Amino acid sequence: MAIISCVDIAKRFNNEVLFKDFNYSFEAGKQYVLLGPNSSGKSTLLKIISGVLAPTKGQVNFNPNLPPF
Numbered sequence: 001m002a003i004i005s006c007v008d009i010a011k012r013f014n015n016e017v018l019f020k021d022f023n024y025s026f027e028a029g030k031q032y033v034l035l036g037p038n039s040s041g042k043s044t045l046l047k048i049i050s051g052v053l054a055p056t057k058g059q060v061n062f063n064p065n066l067p068p069f
Helices: 042-050
Strands: 003-013 016-027 057-063
Touching: 003 042, 016 042, 016 057
Parallel strands: none
Antiparallel strands: 003 016, 003 057
């Protein structure tokens, strides 16, 4: 099963902190919802997970762990 793990992810723009110390593991085959008010960092988090943006702190790990064909 593929897993995407976020470890201590933080993002800051200028002096504004969008989020900090975000830790979570997303598993393949499950559905997730990001909820929050406007400008809370939902789209930014998705861009970090997809590799479009770099986090200010932390890392995103991808473990494909797929069975061989």
